[in-house]
Amino acid sequence: MNTVGPSRFICAASLCAASLCAALGGCASEAVSFRSVPAADPAAENAAAAENAAAFAAAASTSDAAGTTEATQAAGETVPITPADAPSMYTYDPWSRLNRFTYRFNARFDEAIFLPAANVYRRLPSPLRTGVHNFFSNLSEVDSIVNYTLQIQFQRSLRSLGRFVINSTIGIGGLIDVAERLKLPGAPTGFSDTLARWGMHPGPYLVIPLLGPSTLRDGVGLLGDFGTTYGINIANLYRGDVSWGLDVADAVDERAHVNFRYYSSGSPFEYENIRFLYVRKRLIEDEGLRAKTKSKGASTTQQENDRNAPAGK
Amino acid sequence: MTAMTRGRAGAAAAASSAWSPAVWIALVMLLLTATRARAEPATLPPAGAGPATGLADSAGLRATVFGTPPQDIASMPDRVPLTEIDIAMPWARPLPPLFWFDRRLRVWLSAQDKPAPLAIVIAGTGSDGNSANLSVLRAALYQAGYHVLTMPSPTFPRFIVAASSTGVAGDLMQDGHDLYAAMQRIIGHLPRKVRITDIDVLGYSLGGANAAIVKSIDANEGKLHIHRAVMINPPVSLFASVGRLDKLFAQSIGSGDEGVERLYRRLYAELANLYVASDRVQVDENFILNAAAAVLKTDADFSAAIALDFRLDLVDMFFAGDLYAGTGVVIDPRHPPTVSDSLAQIQRVLRGMPFSEYFSRVFAPYYLKHRPGATSASLIADNRLDIIGDALRGNPDYYAQTNSNDVILNSRELTWLKDTLGSRIVVYDHGGHLGNLGERRQVADMLDMLGGRWPLAPE
Numbered sequence: 171m172n173t174v175g176p177s178r179f180i181c182a183a184s185l186c187a188a189s190l191c192a193a194l195g196g197c198a199s200e201a202v203s204f205r206s207v208p209a210a211d212p213a214a215e216n217a218a219a220a221e222n223a224a225a226f227a228a229a230a231s232t233s234d235a236a237g238t239t240e241a242t243q244a245a246g247e248t249v250p251i252t253p254a255d256a257p258s259m260y261t262y263d264p265w266s267r268l269n270r271f272t273y274r275f276n277a278r279f280d281e282a283i284f285l286p287a288a289n290v291y292r293r294l295p296s297p298l299r300t301g302v303h304n305f306f307s308n309l310s311e312v313d314s315i316v317n318y319t320l321q322i323q324f325q326r327s328l329r330s331l332g333r334f335v336i337n338s339t340i341g342i343g344g345l346i347d348v349a350e351r352l353k354l355p356g357a358p359t360g361f362s363d364t365l366a367r368w369g370m371h372p373g374p375y376l377v378i379p380l381l382g383p384s385t386l387r388d389g390v391g392l393l394g395d396f397g398t399t400y401g402i403n404i405a406n407l408y409r410g411d412v413s414w415g416l417d418v419a420d421a422v423d424e425r426a427h428v429n430f431r432y433y434s435s436g437s438p439f440e441y442e443n444i445r446f447l448y449v450r451k452r453l454i455e456d457e458g459l460r461a462k463t464k465s466k467g468a469s470t471t472q473q474e475n476d477r478n479a480p481a482g483k
Numbered sequence: 484m485t486a487m488t489r490g491r492a493g494a495a496a497a498a499s500s501a502w503s504p505a506v507w508i509a510l511v512m513l514l515l516t517a518t519r520a521r522a523e524p525a526t527l528p529p530a531g532a533g534p535a536t537g538l539a540d541s542a543g544l545r546a547t548v549f550g551t552p553p554q555d556i557a558s559m560p561d562r563v564p565l566t567e568i569d570i571a572m573p574w575a576r577p578l579p580p581l582f583w584f585d586r587r588l589r590v591w592l593s594a595q596d597k598p599a600p601l602a603i604v605i606a607g608t609g610s611d612g613n614s615a616n617l618s619v620l621r622a623a624l625y626q627a628g629y630h631v632l633t634m635p636s637p638t639f640p641r642f643i644v645a646a647s648s649t650g651v652a653g654d655l656m657q658d659g660h661d662l663y664a665a666m667q668r669i670i671g672h673l674p675r676k677v678r679i680t681d682i683d684v685l686g687y688s689l690g691g692a693n694a695a696i697v698k699s700i701d702a703n704e705g706k707l708h709i710h711r712a713v714m715i716n717p718p719v720s721l722f723a724s725v726g727r728l729d730k731l732f733a734q735s736i737g738s739g740d741e742g743v744e745r746l747y748r749r750l751y752a753e754l755a756n757l758y759v760a761s762d763r764v765q766v767d768e769n770f771i772l773n774a775a776a777a778v779l780k781t782d783a784d785f786s787a788a789i790a791l792d793f794r795l796d797l798v799d800m801f802f803a804g805d806l807y808a809g810t811g812v813v814i815d816p817r818h819p820p821t822v823s824d825s826l827a828q829i830q831r832v833l834r835g836m837p838f839s840e841y842f843s844r845v846f847a848p849y850y851l852k853h854r855p856g857a858t859s860a861s862l863i864a865d866n867r868l869d870i871i872g873d874a875l876r877g878n879p880d881y882y883a884q885t886n887s888n889d890v891i892l893n894s895r896e897l898t899w900l901k902d903t904l905g906s907r908i909v910v911y912d913h914g915g916h917l918g919n920l921g922e923r924r925q926v927a928d929m930l931d932m933l934g935g936r937w938p939l940a941p942e
Binding site: 453 | 567611
């Protein structure tokens with residue numbers, strides 16, 4: 171354990187220095203700059219779009235039949251959500267000034283360090299990247315197993331367990347997602363979902379340094395997920411000498427999979443737009459979690475009372 | 484005037500994490516573009532003759548929203564190199580702190596490694612120089628052997644901040660001059676290994692009109708020697724086109740922000756119910772795709788999506804214009820908001836404001852002050868393609884492609900285009916507004932026009 175200390179210190183120090191550089195020098199000051207970005211692959215993109223379109227067309231043609239049966243099924247079990255139930259268009263954001271500062275910091279950090287790193291990573295051969303991505307997804311199954319259990323969703327917990335076992339063995343340590351081909355697609359969850367399942371509201375909007383948009387509950391959930399993986403410490407990956415490297419690789423892989431660029435909208439309202447989107451996405455997911463437990467019908471009256479309150483409160 | 488292309492439905496990369504912004508983007512696109520709004524009585528004065536949907540029929544509205552079906556897209560290359568260029572323009576207005584991230588103009592270059600003609604492509608209203616439509620055009624042009632430079636629309640916030648000499652976007656001639664100056668500066672800074680044999684300009688939607696204007700400016704100034712210009716789905720009268728979109732908004736969503744709020748509540752409920760019924764564990768792209776199929780049904784839905792898409796572009800342009808012109812509509816010129824102030828209230832007010840408000844409260848006051856002898860009527864007249872009508876008529880190097888069911892045209896405007904360009908225009912019988920961009924036939928015709936091989940062109 172003695173060797174861990176200095177290496178961590180160096181990593182932490184270099185991360186701090188890098189962050190500082192990003193914050194201070196995020197906006198390059200020269201008149202012209204050229205940045206070679208990963209080449210576009212229009213042929214493959216179009217093939218993927220064609221696949222999407224086929225799925226879309228299939229959905230459109232069956233949505234009438236399937237949509238109504240799904241809707242009636244849902245109506246049988248839960249109370250349908252009406253427009254009056256929709257949360258306010260305003261979002262609860264009491265820490266707005268701090269959040270905006272963090273958002274700007276994240277934007278500069280992303281532009282200066284995170285995105286360039288992801289772009290380098292994107293130049294690696296695609297099978298290699300898929301392997302890395304699968305590896306980290308597989309590790310996250312452990313957290314899903316724990317949290318599905320805490321949510322009393324044993325079937326899903328078993329599914330995650332099954333995925334973890336299959337992919338860790340047949341899938342060579344998680345490098346290949348064999349379970350997906352066996353019709354066991356991933357369905358990740360986390361501690362934030364567990365909190366939501368037991369009735370916790372999203373709370374104030376929160377922009378987390380380096381990670382980005384979140385809410386107070388999701389931030390707590392993130393700490394919970396970190397604690398879970400650190401506590402279980404599978405294969406000593408989370409407390410060993412290589413943990414920092416693994417964390418960085420995980421972050422870069424995650425970033426490379428996210429098709430988002432800070433301020434590519436050019437809009438002065440980007441902070442507002444992302445906040446609106448993120449919180450609505452989470453609220454809709456909460457509706458899904460609540461619906462699975464809503465046999466008491468108690469929460470609906472509570473919702474009516476505060477429907478004019480900013481969303482998330 | 485941008486189309487919600489195939490990109491809107493499927494561009495966001497598949498993202499597995501709950502932290503993925505791509506999913507949020509996809510969600511907001513749906514929240515903001517899909518609707519089941521009921522018709523509201525129009526509160527705006529009718530804009531021009533004909534219906535608010537211009538020439539578009541049901542198919543035209545759908546094509547405009549969904550874009551070109553991927554299976555109809557022309558064959559695409561496997562690899563297109565891409566260089567991102569950030570470049571400062573010395574004539575830009577002083578940078579407001581609020582726009583710190585838009586200091587330099589960002590354009591994209593795909594260079595051939597041999598001498599080749601350069602195609603400069605300009606995006607449509609409110610779009611970036613890397614929009615989904617531009618990606619398709621870039622790929623097609625690169626494959627055909629062009630260097631390709633893609634530029635944002637002069638109405639895109641980053642262009643307004645970094646490259647506009649006025650800050651008040653939307654004037655065809657002024658935007659054309661800013662674009663032309665920006666092109667010269669960019670080409671002047673290109674690495675020497677990019678060897679350019681000829682320069683052509685093209686653009687879609689408003690970018691089409693911009694491209695033609697730039698060519699006409701170049702004909703007078705002669706700095707770039709632009710050879711040919713191709714307009715794809717261009718407007719003929721800017722203010723008539725956006726007036727129709729205002730009217731469409733009022734009809735399909737309702738006037739003001741209450742309409743948007745009503746639409747949002749309805750959408751939220753529909754999405755939430757679909758989600759609850761779906762047994763999914765997160766709102767991801769796949770869910771959004773399925774939901775869109777269930778939510779977008781009637782002509783009114785598609786109309787609302789088109790109108791709202793334009794309105795959201797307008798909000799940014801309005802904000803920037805009001806800030807730069809100091810007209811005080813939503814921004815107190817003496818105390819402009821800082822980077823840490825909330826803009827939610829301003830955004831809410833602007834969402835309710837049609838283009839006619841931008842014209843009468845920002846655009847007209849600014850240009851009447853800065854252009855001696857101008858009147859409201861002359862400003863409107865200056866924003867018609869008529870201003871370069873003689874060049875379009877007499878010069879064989881202008882071309883156009885449009886559709887017989889384009890949302891932004893009415894029959895008189897389409898007739899004007901046909902009469903003016905004669906054999907140098909092709910009118911497709913489908914596609915709405917940009918709903919056939921990238922299609923095999925459109926791409927083949929576009930390349931023939933650019934290469935001087937257009938069969939009916941006069942010798």
